[in-house]
Amino acid sequence: MSIDMYLAAAKTQATGAAAMGKSHVQGYEALQKAAQNFANDTVLEADAYTSAKGMFGSVILPLTQAGQLLSETVAEACKKFPEDYTAQVDSGDLKSSELEEKIQRLNNEIQALYSIRSSIEAKDTADNMKIRQLNSNKTAIACHEAVKKKLEEQLQKLLDFHASSPSLFSEITTLTNAVNQGSAIAGKSWHAASGTFKLPEGTDMSWTKDVNNRWENRQFAKKYEVERPKDMNAKEYQEYLKTLREQKQVLCKEDGWDEEAFKAYMKHVNKKLGSGGKNVFDRLNQINVETRLVGSDVYRLMFSAYGTVDGKIPAGMEQAINEKRMELLMKQMGGEIDVHGMLQMTGTHKFDPNMPPHGDFLHTLAKTVQEAYPKGLLEGYSNMSREQKQFVKSVHQLRMYIDKNNLEYIRRVFKSGANAGRTDEEALYAYVHASIADGGLGGELMIAEKGRLHNKYLKDTTYDKSGDEVNRKRLAPDFHSEFILDPDGNFISQWNVLDEKDGLVISDPEYYRNKNAEKPRVYEQQLMDGESYNYGDKNDKVHELLDSKPPGKLDHDVRKEIKDEWESPKNREEYNWNELENEDDGYSIKGKG
Numbered sequence: 001m002s003i004d005m006y007l008a009a010a011k012t013q014a015t016g017a018a019a020m021g022k023s024h025v026q027g028y029e030a031l032q033k034a035a036q037n038f039a040n041d042t043v044l045e046a047d048a049y050t051s052a053k054g055m056f057g058s059v060i061l062p063l064t065q066a067g068q069l070l071s072e073t074v075a076e077a078c079k080k081f082p083e084d085y086t087a088q089v090d091s092g093d094l095k096s097s098e099l100e101e102k103i104q105r106l107n108n109e110i111q112a113l114y115s116i117r118s119s120i121e122a123k124d125t126a127d128n129m130k131i132r133q134l135n136s137n138k139t140a141i142a143c144h145e146a147v148k149k150k151l152e153e154q155l156q157k158l159l160d161f162h163a164s165s166p167s168l169f170s171e172i173t174t175l176t177n178a179v180n181q182g183s184a185i186a187g188k189s190w191h192a193a194s195g196t197f198k199l200p201e202g203t204d205m206s207w208t209k210d211v212n213n214r215w216e217n218r219q220f221a222k223k224y225e226v227e228r229p230k231d232m233n234a235k236e237y238q239e240y241l242k243t244l245r246e247q248k249q250v251l252c253k254e255d256g257w258d259e260e261a262f263k264a265y266m267k268h269v270n271k272k273l274g275s276g277g278k279n280v281f282d283r284l285n286q287i288n289v290e291t292r293l294v295g296s297d298v299y300r301l302m303f304s305a306y307g308t309v310d311g312k313i314p315a316g317m318e319q320a321i322n323e324k325r326m327e328l329l330m331k332q333m334g335g336e337i338d339v340h341g342m343l344q345m346t347g348t349h350k351f352d353p354n355m356p357p358h359g360d361f362l363h364t365l366a367k368t369v370q371e372a373y374p375k376g377l378l379e380g381y382s383n384m385s386r387e388q389k390q391f392v393k394s395v396h397q398l399r400m401y402i403d404k405n406n407l408e409y410i411r412r413v414f415k416s417g418a419n420a421g422r423t424d425e426e427a428l429y430a431y432v433h434a435s436i437a438d439g440g441l442g443g444e445l446m447i448a449e450k451g452r453l454h455n456k457y458l459k460d461t462t463y464d465k466s467g468d469e470v471n472r473k474r475l476a477p478d479f480h481s482e483f484i485l486d487p488d489g490n491f492i493s494q495w496n497v498l499d500e501k502d503g504l505v506i507s508d509p510e511y512y513r514n515k516n517a518e519k520p521r522v523y524e525q526q527l528m529d530g531e532s533y534n535y536g537d538k539n540d541k542v543h544e545l546l547d548s549k550p551p552g553k554l555d556h557d558v559r560k561e562i563k564d565e566w567e568s569p570k571n572r573e574e575y576n577w578n579e580l581e582n583e584d585d586g587y588s589i590k591g592k593g
Helices: 007-040 047-088 096-122 127-187 206-223 234-254 259-273 280-290 297-305 318-333 360-372 386-414 424-433 509-515 520-529 541-548 557-563
Strands: 335-337 343-345 446-449 472-475 482-485 588-590
Touching: 047 127, 047 206, 096 127, 127 206, 127 234, 206 234, 234 259, 234 280, 259 280, 259 297, 280 297, 297 318, 297 360, 318 335, 318 360, 318 386, 335 386, 343 386, 360 386, 360 541, 386 424, 386 482, 424 482, 509 520, 509 557, 520 557
Parallel strands: 446 588
Antiparallel strands: 335 343, 446 472, 472 482
16 A cells, blocks of 8 residues: 655645634633633522533533644644654655655666676677776666665655654544543533433543643643654653643742743753753753752753843842842752851752852852842841841851862862872863863963962961962952962862761861861861852952951851951061962963952
C-alpha cells in the first residue's frame, strides 16, 4: 500500500480546521460562561434549580471545556501536520510507490551499467579508447548512485514521518472519549420521578479529572507563554506543563517568588528548552534546582524581576522594593543572627558555588543594597526595633558569606587537582588570565589598592612592616569582591580560622580563646586583616556608609571582642601606599588607593 502525501490538500484542510475550530471555540466559551453563571447563581433555590446547578458545575462545564480542548487540538494537529512534513520530509507532494518504482528503475540501470563496464574491460581495444569508455561508464554509475541515494533518503523520511505523524493526533482520541462520556452522562442525568438532575449510580467521573488537568495546563501555557519544546509530542507536552505548574507552586508558595519573578523563570526555561533536544525533563529539573543557587543565571533573572511591574520598579518604590528583595533573599537563605551576634545561614538556598567573584549577581546585589539603604546601613540604627537591628546586621554580615564563596571558588577552580601546589596568589593570577568560559576574567586585570586597613598591629606595639612584608589588597574589576594576600601569597581571611559544626559557624568567642590560647595573635590577625565583599562600587561616600562604617556596630562577637586591641597604621607616616605597591604583578593594575 502506497503512502501518499498531498501537501496542498493538507494545508487546505489545516486552514479549514482552523476556521472551524475558531468558530467552535467561540461557541464553547459562550457555553462555559453561561454554565458558570448558572452554577454560581444564588437566587434560584428550588430543588430542580439546585440539582441543575450541581449538574452544570460537575458535568456540563467540564464537558464544554473538553469540547473546546478537542476543537483546539484538532486545529493545532491539522496545522502542525503539513508544517512538520515540510520541515522533516519535503516541500512537495510525494508517493512512496512512485519513489520505490524510481529507485528500482535506477537499480536496474546501475546493474546494466556494471554489465557494460565488464564488457568494456573484456574488449581488446586501444588503451586510450578503453580508458575513455571506462571513465564515461564510471561517471554514469556515480550519477545514477547519487540520484538513487537522494530518492532513498526521501523515501526513508516519508516512511519515518508516516510512522511518527499519528502522535500529532494522539490526544484527539482521549478528548473525544471525554466528550462522549460527558455527553452520555448529561443525557442520562434527568430524574423524571423527582423532577431533578441526578447522576446515575456508579457513574464514572474520572474523565473530569483529566479534562480539568488539561484545562489548567491550557490556561497556564497561555498565561505564561510557554513554548513547546521542539519535537515534544502532545502527551509529553501535557506532562511538561503539569511539571511547570507544580514548580510554580513551590517557587511562589514556598520560596516566596512573585508573579513577575516566575515570568522571568519561564522566559529562561523557554530560552533554554524551546529548541528541544535530549533529556528535556532532566534539564528542566536542573534549571529548577538552580533557582535555589543564589547567583545562578536563573536566580539573578528572577531576583531582578521580583517586585516589578512589566519589568520595571514603579516610580517612587525603588527603596521599598529593594528592601523586600533583601528580605526575600535572607528568608530564602535562612539568615538569622545567633546569641553571639553572628549570622547563621540555614535556609533552602545557598550561594552558587560556580558563581565567580566577578559574577553578575554580585553587582546586582550591590545595587540592591545601595537602593535599599541610600543613607547607609546605620541610618537610624539607635531607634530601630530589635528585629530591625538584627536584619540590618544580617545584611552587613552577608558579605562574609560572599567572601567564603569567593575564596572557595578560587581555590576549587584554580588550586585543585593538577594545580594543588599553587599558592593562593598563583591561583588568583590563573583566575585573571583564564577565559570567561573557563570561569576566569578573560585577562581583565584586578585592581591593586591600598591595604592599610589590612595591616593592623597591636596597640601596645610598634608598626614594623615595610616593603615586601605587607599584606596586599586585590579587588575584582567592579570593586565588589576583595582578596587580601600575605607576603607569601596566601589569602588572609576569618574563614581560615572560623570553625563549623552541624552546618553552623561556631560563634562563641570562648571557644576560639581556648582553641588559640598558645598563639592567639596569629588567629586574631586573620580576623582583623581579612577580606570583605563591598556593596559600594568605588572608594566614595556610598562605600563608607555601606562597607566601612557598619563593622563597628554590626560585626559578630568573635571579631568585636578583639578589635579594640588592634589599630591600623597611620597613612603616610607608618604606611606609604606608593612605596609598597610599585611592583607589576602581572594580574592587577594599580588603583587610586
